[in-house]
Amino acid sequence: MYDFEFVKPSTIAEATKALAGDGAQALSGGQTLLPTMKQRLAAPGTLVSLNGIAEMKGVCKGDGGLHIGAATPHAVVAKEAAAHYPALAALANGIGDPAVRNRGTLGGSVANNDPAACYPSAVLASGATVVTNKRKIAADDYFQGMFTTALEEGEFITEIAFPIPQKAAYVKFNQPASRFALTGVFVAKYADGVRVAVTGASNDGVFRWKEAEAALSKDFSAAALSGLTVDSSDFIHDLHGTPAYRGNLVKVLTARAVAAA
Amino acid sequence: MPKDHGIGASVKRREDIRFLTGQGRYTADIDLHKQTYAYFARSEMAHAKINKIDTKAAAAMPGVIAIMTGEDFVGMGGNPAGWYIPSRDGAAMKEPKRPVLAHGKVRHVGDAYAIVVAETLEQAKDAAAAIEVDFTELPAIVNMAEAVANSANRVHDEIDNNVCFDWGWIEDNRAAVDAAFAKAPHVTTLELVNNRLVPNAMEPRASIGDYDAGTGDYKLYTTSQNPHLTRLLISAFVMGIPENKLTVIAPDVGGGFGSKIYHYGEEAAVLAASKAIRRPVKWVAERSESFLTDAHGRDHVTRIQLALEKDGTFLALRTETMANVGAYLSNFSTATPTFLHGTLMAGPYKTPLVYVNVKAVFTNTAPVDAYRGAGRPEATYSIERIVDLAADELGIDKVEIRRKNLLTPDMFPYTSPVGLVYDVGNYQATLDKLIELGDLAGFEKRAAASKAKGKLRGLGLSTWIEACGIAPSHLVGQLGARVGLYDAATVRVNATGTISVMTGAHSHGQGHETVFAQIVAERLGIAESAVEIVHGDTSKIPFGMGSYGSRSLAVAGSAMVNAVDKIIAKGKKIAAHMLEAAEGDIEFADGKFSVAGTDKAKTFGEVAFSAYVPHNYPLETLEPGLDETSFYDPANFTYPAGAYACEVEVDPATGHVEIASFTCADDFGNVMNPMIVAGQVHGGVGQGIGQAMLENTTYDANGQLLSASYMDYAMPRAEDVPFYTVDHSCNTPCTHNPLGVKGCGEAGAIGSPPAVVNAVVDALQRGGYKHVTHIDMPVSPSRVWSAING
Numbered sequence A: 001m002y003d004f005e006f007v008k009p010s011t012i013a014e015a016t017k018a019l020a021g022d023g024a025q026a027l028s029g030g031q032t033l034l035p036t037m038k039q040r041l042a043a044p045g046t047l048v049s050l051n052g053i054a055e056m057k058g059v060c061k062g063d064g065g066l067h068i069g070a071a072t073p074h075a076v077v078a079k080e081a082a083a084h085y086p087a088l089a090a091l092a093n094g095i096g097d098p099a100v101r102n103r104g105t106l107g108g109s110v111a112n113n114d115p116a117a118c119y120p121s122a123v124l125a126s127g128a129t130v131v132t133n134k135r136k137i138a139a140d141d142y143f144q145g146m147f148t149t150a151l152e153e154g155e156f157i158t159e160i161a162f163p164i165p166q167k168a169a170y171v172k173f174n175q176p177a178s179r180f181a182l183t184g185v186f187v188a189k190y191a192d193g194v195r196v197a198v199t200g201a202s203n204d205g206v207f208r209w210k211e212a213e214a215a216l217s218k219d220f221s222a223a224a225l226s227g228l229t230v231d232s233s234d235f236i237h238d239l240h241g242t243p244a245y246r247g248n249l250v251k252v253l254t255a256r257a258v259a260a261a
Numbered sequence B: 001m002p003k004d005h006g007i008g009a010s011v012k013r014r015e016d017i018r019f020l021t022g023q024g025r026y027t028a029d030i031d032l033h034k035q036t037y038a039y040f041a042r043s044e045m046a047h048a049k050i051n052k053i054d055t056k057a058a059a060a061m062p063g064v065i066a067i068m069t070g071e072d073f074v075g076m077g078g079n080p081a082g083w084y085i086p087s088r089d090g091a092a093m094k095e096p097k098r099p100v101l102a103h104g105k106v107r108h109v110g111d112a113y114a115i116v117v118a119e120t121l122e123q124a125k126d127a128a129a130a131i132e133v134d135f136t137e138l139p140a141i142v143n144m145a146e147a148v149a150n151s152a153n154r155v156h157d158e159i160d161n162n163v164c165f166d167w168g169w170i171e172d173n174r175a176a177v178d179a180a181f182a183k184a185p186h187v188t189t190l191e192l193v194n195n196r197l198v199p200n201a202m203e204p205r206a207s208i209g210d211y212d213a214g215t216g217d218y219k220l221y222t223t224s225q226n227p228h229l230t231r232l233l234i235s236a237f238v239m240g241i242p243e244n245k246l247t248v249i250a251p252d253v254g255g256g257f258g259s260k261i262y263h264y265g266e267e268a269a270v271l272a273a274s275k276a277i278r279r280p281v282k283w284v285a286e287r288s289e290s291f292l293t294d295a296h297g298r299d300h301v302t303r304i305q306l307a308l309e310k311d312g313t314f315l316a317l318r319t320e321t322m323a324n325v326g327a328y329l330s331n332f333s334t335a336t337p338t339f340l341h342g343t344l345m346a347g348p349y350k351t352p353l354v355y356v357n358v359k360a361v362f363t364n365t366a367p368v369d370a371y372r373g374a375g376r377p378e379a380t381y382s383i384e385r386i387v388d389l390a391a392d393e394l395g396i397d398k399v400e401i402r403r404k405n406l407l408t409p410d411m412f413p414y415t416s417p418v419g420l421v422y423d424v425g426n427y428q429a430t431l432d433k434l435i436e437l438g439d440l441a442g443f444e445k446r447a448a449a450s451k452a453k454g455k456l457r458g459l460g461l462s463t464w465i466e467a468c469g470i471a472p473s474h475l476v477g478q479l480g481a482r483v484g485l486y487d488a489a490t491v492r493v494n495a496t497g498t499i500s501v502m503t504g505a506h507s508h509g510q511g512h513e514t515v516f517a518q519i520v521a522e523r524l525g526i527a528e529s530a531v532e533i534v535h536g537d538t539s540k541i542p543f544g545m546g547s548y549g550s551r552s553l554a555v556a557g558s559a560m561v562n563a564v565d566k567i568i569a570k571g572k573k574i575a576a577h578m579l580e581a582a583e584g585d586i587e588f589a590d591g592k593f594s595v596a597g598t599d600k601a602k603t604f605g606e607v608a609f610s611a612y613v614p615h616n617y618p619l620e621t622l623e624p625g626l627d628e629t630s631f632y633d634p635a636n637f638t639y640p641a642g643a644y645a646c647e648v649e650v651d652p653a654t655g656h657v658e659i660a661s662f663t664c665a666d667d668f669g670n671v672m673n674p675m676i677v678a679g680q681v682h683g684g685v686g687q688g689i690g691q692a693m694l695e696n697t698t699y700d701a702n703g704q705l706l707s708a709s710y711m712d713y714a715m716p717r718a719e720d721v722p723f724y725t726v727d728h729s730c731n732t733p734c735t736h737n738p739l740g741v742k743g744c745g746e747a748g749a750i751g752s753p754p755a756v757v758n759a760v761v762d763a764l765q766r767g768g769y770k771h772v773t774h775i776d777m778p779v780s781p782s783r784v785w786s787a788i789n790g
């Protein structure tokens, strides 16, 4: 790890100022950032910890549905979202191990947009709103390919608002080594239709499986999916699975998510 | 009431208290006065010619004390292979020099070409990054078949087809084996891969070199399973430091699984650097270095054939194996695929004719060497897979085909067609035990329950033997070993009656400190708390060959028992004098020397005291003191055996495999501590499940390690393994060592992988996927799904 400066602001305004500086980078749970720094693959000049900002923490119901502060650790989401949005709480409870869940945060995960991360699928399937220190971004506009988002220089996530669905479930198939999602599917049924978001499968990161959404919006049952095909031509090919295998998982897991919702 | 102490008691592991409370003292915990830090510059290319290494700019960086490169070590020897294996045409084994630091070429990703020593680790790293290298990249040789076929591409310029040796065992039997195949009623053929494994000891390797300029003595603290062998290799082969000037200390060591048997270049480099700068030099591997540079395990590609009668009687077996040795020969790399593998290819069966061919092949990958089980898992996997496949082809039940061919108790001692003499065993007994414990009769009912959940249930068996307790020196000498494989112990009775046992075995998680104390205490009739086990320091221990090959109890334990017997014999002489009786009348039992038929007695403590305060002592005929050493060379290998059953549930939609149950019936001979034995089996089976289902070391065509971190290298976790049922009641004690013990450290890793794969194939066969006759390890979800849909 290279040397760096460390600051810990206590308000969003202070953090905005700190992150405007040259070479400044946000630090939340550090579960992704610190290992990269230890390997000398990242060398921020200043780490701006977002963990001391009270207004960025916690879970509460509001106009936009369930509002979760970006600096809220997965373990807290698992506990506090359970009564309001059980599928989201269950997703949080399935991330990593207790140490990761107690440090890693919603904001860090969604900002990082790892193609195998769990949260992005919930954000996209819920049609959530990503709130930053500068603006509000609709989930459909936020995710822009693996490790790529709509966030600009100096911009950071402060909160995410999740509309609460009538029914939802997340089914994750573990990658055997990392236990991230080899493929994961989040299905959410709203009054105006069903949204299906897939993580872990595509070279483009999280995406919506629109054919399934259309079919499920008409008939919310696993059987409704039987005739559909998944275009796996741009899916990930790695040690753990071929595109065809991931394509199969998308179908199987979507059906299981519908059954579980 | 089960015993609560002594031999056979499940005494809790005394060492665990310090390990679990963070008070273990590992090499990385040791900090010496004026210590410096080393970092190794390592090749990012798999294969390249070194044109120039310019360290000038790096040497001028802050805090840098010294930089040494391969040039600085050209005068030193190479790190040798411990076994000489000639080819079947008589050609000599190809033994390229393995230098301390790469010279001329780098031959695998991670190959170290420079050591940088600085005041801090960060400074050493910064300087390493500033070394300017001029390398010409060469095509990487990764695939063994291509390595052998393409003589233009050479890992070592002087070895034209990258073959280290082409070994036949037993070459004289080849024609007879081929003849049996030619007229056999049925031949089953299988091609399989024994996957490459990264050892993943919890503690990464670490070494501290400490040269004392005043005395000229060198001290090496290092993560070793056998400090004496490391000393011997550094002294006699690599650096030429006289053994009396070199102390090797392996303090607490956090697992090895074979990878810490060997001497590595880093150890010599920190010693040389310490001498050059006259300060201690410390190096601790990062996990990524462990992935790239610890000697890997297994990596065989095998074609195996079994000839049978239509009724399933085995007639002959033959195999052709390519064994990857990586870029350089690690110390046991030539023995592992040959004498620890080929000699086991008869397994527990009566197969009258067996022939084994092994080609060892150099590639631009990390060196490959012994890993928990070492050769025997490779043999067991090949045999047990083909037995199952043959049974399927002939429509014979998997239990019956085994029972029909297993050796029977009346056949011992049994000389196998591949040159081992099994002293004792009862393979039917462990198979019967397995059938009972694993409730094999209830399988169909469980399969129906699985089916109701949409899962396919399968049952996989493995009946295995292994040869451990390594090894009779005269025999291994004939077979090409360059060392003896005895072990040694000193039992030192202190003046107050407490005992220090200096053993040549090295405990790196096995529990020696507990078990050895149980044995000594029981034999001497004293409290276990009065016995201290000392290991891991060449300045304290008479000699030793270390711990691997499930040898500690069978070999070092035997030396310890013999030394205790010498203590008792001398104690009788002292007691006879004290009790004014004839030596022949003295009996020793329960910690007391007594005159037979009388109530006259002296306690062990009184006799010990007299040995050190010899006021009333036969000084004319007997030296004072009570301190005995014994060297023990085993008469034969020991032959643990067992029968394993694995049940799996396969989800055909995703290929996911869950292990529903795993049952082991083992014969380890006499058991000293059942809890520790069960723990060894649990760990071994866990590792076997890891190999069978998860662990997959993959290099790409450029020789880059793709599975170079835990993000891609899948280790078994608690949720991947079931609650095991283990039994070791079917004992046939070893016939040739004083404790009647065989060894249990590797058994689980040897017997389990084929049970898992057999179970998965069985599940798919029963599920109607008749085209699936084999899946290579690891049987990952994607492979299972692809096999189903392939």
Ligand SMILES: Cc1cc2nc3c(=O)[nH]c(=O)nc-3n(C[C@H](O)[C@H](O)[C@H](O)COP(=O)(O)OP(=O)(O)OC[C@H]3O[C@@H](n4cnc5c(N)ncnc54)[C@H](O)[C@@H]3O)c2cc1C
Binding pocket: A025, A026, A027, A028, A029, A030, A031, A032, A033, A034, A050, A070, A071, A094, A095, A096, A097, A100, A103, A104, A105, A106, A107, A108, A109, A111, A112, A114, A116, A117, A118, A119, A151, A155, A156, A157, A158, A178, A179, A180, A181
């Ligand atoms: C062992 C292990 C297992 C894991 N398993 C899973 C899993 O199963 N599923 C899964 O989804 N994830 C998994 N993770 C990742 C985990 O969820 C991380 O916590 C997450 O990816 C990053 O969150 P963090 O708070 O630690 O972010 P950090 O590491 O602190 O930051 C990550 C990146 O995001 C930036 N950043 C942080 N916060 C913000 C913000 N509020 N706004 C803008 N940018 C920000 C940082 O600058 C950095 O670039 C695992 C991690 C580990 C170590």
